[in-house]
Amino acid sequence: MDALTVSSLTYFYKNTENAVLSNINLHVSEGEVFGVFGPNGAGKTTFLSLITGILTCQSGVISILGKDASTQRKSINQLVGYVPQDFAFYEELSSLENLKFFGSMYGLKEKSLDKRANELLDVFGLMHVADRQVKEFSGGMKRRLNIAIGLLHKPQLLILDEPTVGVDVQSRLAIMSYLKKINSEGTTIIYTSHLLKEAEEFCTRIALIDKGKVIAIDTLANLIKQNQCKSLEEVFIKLTGNNYRD
Amino acid sequence: MSPLAASIIKEFKVLSRDKTGLFLMFLMPLALALLMTVLQNSAFKIVNENKVDLMLVNNDSNSLFFQNFRRGLEQTGMFNLSIHAGNNTDSKFSEDKASIVLVTIPKGYAFVLNQEIESKAEQALQLFGMLDSVSVSEREKLALKNLELSFDPVLQESYRYSIKSTVISVVMAIQNEMLLRQLFYNVNQFQPDSTALAKILPNPLLLSESLLKENSVVNPNATQHNIPAWTVFAMFFTVISLGGNIVREKRSGSFLRIKTLPVSITHLLIAKQVVFLVVTVLQTFVLFSIGAFLFPILQLPPLIISSGFLLLFLATFSCGLCAVSYALCIGVYSNTIEQANGFGAASVVILAAVGGIFVPLFAMPEVFKLFAIISPFSWAMKAYYKAILEISSVHKLLLNVLPLLLLTAILQLIAFIGLKRKNLL
Numbered sequence: 263m264d265a266l267t268v269s270s271l272t273y274f275y276k277n278t279e280n281a282v283l284s285n286i287n288l289h290v291s292e293g294e295v296f297g298v299f300g301p302n303g304a305g306k307t308t309f310l311s312l313i314t315g316i317l318t319c320q321s322g323v324i325s326i327l328g329k330d331a332s333t334q335r336k337s338i339n340q341l342v343g344y345v346p347q348d349f350a351f352y353e354e355l356s357s358l359e360n361l362k363f364f365g366s367m368y369g370l371k372e373k374s375l376d377k378r379a380n381e382l383l384d385v386f387g388l389m390h391v392a393d394r395q396v397k398e399f400s401g402g403m404k405r406r407l408n409i410a411i412g413l414l415h416k417p418q419l420l421i422l423d424e425p426t427v428g429v430d431v432q433s434r435l436a437i438m439s440y441l442k443k444i445n446s447e448g449t450t451i452i453y454t455s456h457l458l459k460e461a462e463e464f465c466t467r468i469a470l471i472d473k474g475k476v477i478a479i480d481t482l483a484n485l486i487k488q489n490q491c492k493s494l495e496e497v498f499i500k501l502t503g504n505n506y507r508d
Numbered sequence: 509m510s511p512l513a514a515s516i517i518k519e520f521k522v523l524s525r526d527k528t529g530l531f532l533m534f535l536m537p538l539a540l541a542l543l544m545t546v547l548q549n550s551a552f553k554i555v556n557e558n559k560v561d562l563m564l565v566n567n568d569s570n571s572l573f574f575q576n577f578r579r580g581l582e583q584t585g586m587f588n589l590s591i592h593a594g595n596n597t598d599s600k601f602s603e604d605k606a607s608i609v610l611v612t613i614p615k616g617y618a619f620v621l622n623q624e625i626e627s628k629a630e631q632a633l634q635l636f637g638m639l640d641s642v643s644v645s646e647r648e649k650l651a652l653k654n655l656e657l658s659f660d661p662v663l664q665e666s667y668r669y670s671i672k673s674t675v676i677s678v679v680m681a682i683q684n685e686m687l688l689r690q691l692f693y694n695v696n697q698f699q700p701d702s703t704a705l706a707k708i709l710p711n712p713l714l715l716s717e718s719l720l721k722e723n724s725v726v727n728p729n730a731t732q733h734n735i736p737a738w739t740v741f742a743m744f745f746t747v748i749s750l751g752g753n754i755v756r757e758k759r760s761g762s763f764l765r766i767k768t769l770p771v772s773i774t775h776l777l778i779a780k781q782v783v784f785l786v787v788t789v790l791q792t793f794v795l796f797s798i799g800a801f802l803f804p805i806l807q808l809p810p811l812i813i814s815s816g817f818l819l820l821f822l823a824t825f826s827c828g829l830c831a832v833s834y835a836l837c838i839g840v841y842s843n844t845i846e847q848a849n850g851f852g853a854a855s856v857v858i859l860a861a862v863g864g865i866f867v868p869l870f871a872m873p874e875v876f877k878l879f880a881i882i883s884p885f886s887w888a889m890k891a892y893y894k895a896i897l898e899i900s901s902v903h904k905l906l907l908n909v910l911p912l913l914l915l916t917a918i919l920q921l922i923a924f925i926g927l928k929r930k931n932l933l
Contacts, residue, residue: 314768317931339770348761352518354525359518366514367769395525411765 263328265419265450266290266313271322273308282308284474286322290467292418295441295451297465299458299498301507305474306454307347310423313452314344327418340368343417347424349404350411353397357388357407360396361414368415375414382410385440402433409437413444420444422453426460438464458494468494472502511771515779522753523783529749533787534794537742541734541795544866545808548730560671562587563607570618573682577613580678586671608660609671614653625683629690638695655679685709731809735799736892737865739824740885742795743788743831744859747838747852750784754839755848763932773933781832788828789821796820815900822902823891826909826916830884833919840926859883887911 271286283305290296300306311317313324315335324331326338351360361379370378383389386406391399396407409425422441426434438460445451455461461468462482470478470485478485478501482494491497509517523529562581566574581587590607633639657675659668688709692700757763757776766773799811813820835852842848860866862876863885869877880886891908894900927933 316764316767336770339768342768344765344768346761346765350761350765352522352762353760354522355518359521363514363518364765364769366509367511367766367771367775369511369770372509 263292264289264325265292265294265327266296266452267323267325268313269323269325271309271312271319271324273305273312273317273320280474282474283312286471286474286476288469288476288479290450290452292327292450293445293448295445295453295464295466297461297468298452298454298471299456299461299468299494300471301502303507304471304502306471307423309471310344310421310452310454314342314421315339340415341418343412343415343420345409345412345420345422345425347427349408351396351404351407354395356391356393356395357383357399357403357410358392360407361411364411365414370415378414378416382413386410387436402429405429406433406437409440417449419450419452422451424455425453426455426457434460458498462494470498470501477501511775512779515776516782519779519783523749523787526749526753529752532748533742533746533791537738537745537791538795538798540741541738541798542806544738545730545734545799545803546806548734549808559588560586560609561590561606562609562611562671563590563592565592565610565612567593567615568613568617568619569615573618573621574613576682576685577678580681581611581675584674584678586674608663610656610658611675612656612658614656617653617655620653621683622686625686625690628687629694632687632691633694729809731799731803731811732893732897733868735795735811736889736896739792739795740827740831740863740888740892741856741860741865742791743827743888744834744856744885745853746784746787746831747835747856748849750780750832750835751839751842751848751852752845753780754836755842755845758839758930758932759844767932773927777836777927781836784832784835785825785828788831789824792820792824792828811896813896814898815895815905819895819900819902819905820892822905823888823895823909826891826912827888830888830912830916830919833916833923834884836923837919837926840923840930840932860885862886864889884912884915887915 267289268286271283272281273283274281286309298306298309308317312319313326313331315331315338319332327341329338329341331338352363355363358379361382362375365375365379380389380392383392386409388403388406388410391403396404399407405426405428409422412420412422420441425441426437429437441451442464453461453465465482467481468479468485469476478489478497480488485494485497486492489497489500491500564578564581568574578589578591581589587609588606630639655675657672659671663671685705689700689705692705763773763776766776796811796813800813801810804810838848838852838855842851860883862879863883864872864880865885869880869886869889872880887908891905891912894905894908924933
């Protein structure tokens with residue numbers, strides 16, 4: 263079963279003539295780490311917003327873990343974890359309080375929630391500041407908490423929007439190491455980043471999006487081979503150009 | 509734990525750590541209520557309780573009229589008299605810092621008044637057919653002098669008129685007695701017995717006094733106005749905290765993250781409103797407790813709740829719902845915290861000003877009274893007045909809070925549309 267199937271997905275923002283996403287077709291198999299890359303304004307965030315249900319699909323079909331996103335959103339959300347690029351939690355609360363709140367939103371019972379929250383605090387090196395208000399945290403600590411919240415309910419599909427942006431090397435390595443671990447345990451990951459070196463090590467398949475269209479989709483090795491490049495960055499520049507993007 | 513319960517607990521925790529918000533919601537209105545009550549209470553006292561300081565200057569040699577006039581003024585219960593004799597009354601009045609009214613009995617006033625009374629008595633007897641000719645009128649009459657009445661320029665016109673009427677009524681009572689006495693003398697050629705005369709003098713017209721509204725049991729005073737007024741203000745001022753809270757969550761992405769969870773964002777919005785509704789009830793409890801228990805200790809009028817706690821709670825619940833819905837709207841439509849705080853605070857102050865919070869409605873200019881009709885603050889004040897000034901019923905109160913509940917429904921609808929348009933629902 264595919265973790266994600268997208269067919270003929272097109273999306274327009276209000277009062278705009280050009281589609282942000284135009285006729286996107288792709289699928290992500292279970293257990294994959296699927297990278298979505300593209301320059302600024304390419305449509306990555308809109309794509310993730312449509313998959314996560316932040317935006318409502320206007321045209322096309324999205325199927326997640328065998329469920330139709332337009333009719334089974336609630337049960338899909340129970341199986342999917344989303345880690346936005348923004349720090350989407352409550353800075354006035356402690357990390358433990360944040361985890362408990364979001365865990366309750368996922369419907370986790372108190373006992374299992376306590377256990378899971380402590381487990382994640384431990385994994386992401388936040389146990390010693392579990393009761394401290396998040397507003398006192400460094401950027402790296404906030405980033406780790408942001409990810410931990412998305413993992414509370416052990417999702418089958420994890421969607422990560424630039425999960426390591428702005429963190430130090432230590433935090434990045436810890437985050438990537440844990441993501442690889444859960445992927446090896448069966449969690450499918452959809453991932454966006456501007457750190458293409460990181461993506462080379464992490465992704466099993468890659469989609470390049472530009473101007474609302476999928477311009478390439480394959481394994482890293484095939485993309486490099488097909489485009490006669492040495493790295494993902496070279497492929498990226500070759501396919502999307504050198505010009506600034508808004 | 510259910511998502512709603514978890515959201516309520518989360519909101520309480522977030523709010524309890526918002527020190528500025530708590531200050532604005534509790535301490536600021538409390539300080540304003542205390543300050544405004546103290547200030548307005550002094551004004552109320554001047555008008556309602558304090559006697560008017562009146563300087564009485566007697567330049568006349570006749571002591572009988574002066575004594576009667578003085579006694580008459582004292583019996584009105586309206587004046588604190590300071591008595592002076594002789595000239596330079598203006599300078600004396602200027603030196604007397606307390607007196608705000610000066611009454612001067614001019615030289616020869618009593619003599620001329622007596623002459624006038626004798627003349628009137630003879631004219632009356634002639635009219636009754638008991639006298640052929642009027643002797644006094646044939647004599648050379650002196651022009652009747654006036655009592656001189658001067659006011660401190662700060663006194664309002666209505667207040668001057670009231671003092672003037674009182675002084676005139678005292679003089680007329682004396683003149684009536686003098687006329688009756690003179691008539692008796694002219695008929696009987698001897699002075700009447702004072703006790704017997706007093707019996708036939710007409711009693712002063714008695715008025716039965718009551719409050720204008722049928723069920724009113726408490727006189728409006730500074731406390732009865734300011735406590736509900738600043739409670740309503742405090743409720744609506746939660747816009748700073750709740751509006752800012754919503755904007756912060758929108759901007760941080762928490763709202764969007766919750767959209768990706770298997771719960772509706774409605775849980776979160778209901779939780780926010782429940783928590784802030786509890787805040788408005790707590791604000792009422794704190795402010796009304798201060799009015800009832802602390803104000804009397806500070807020599808201020810105590811707060812009295814005439815209709816009981818059920819009606820007070822209903823009024824509070826309705827006002828609280830409306831205030832929270834208003835804050836929700838501001839939060840939903842504002843894009844930045846600065847917008848929410850700026851517009852929220854300014855709109856609340858303006859609505860409060862036209863709604864009779866700073867100054868009671870009855871004391872406002874007519875134009876503003878028209879504006880007050882559209883301010884939910886005035887509707888809230890009417891509901892509170894119903895609950896604390898009158899013995900009212902749930903039915904009557906519900907009629908008063910109906911506009912607030914209607915506005916609540918409209919604001920909720922507007923917020924819902926805003927959330928939909930901003931893709932938050």
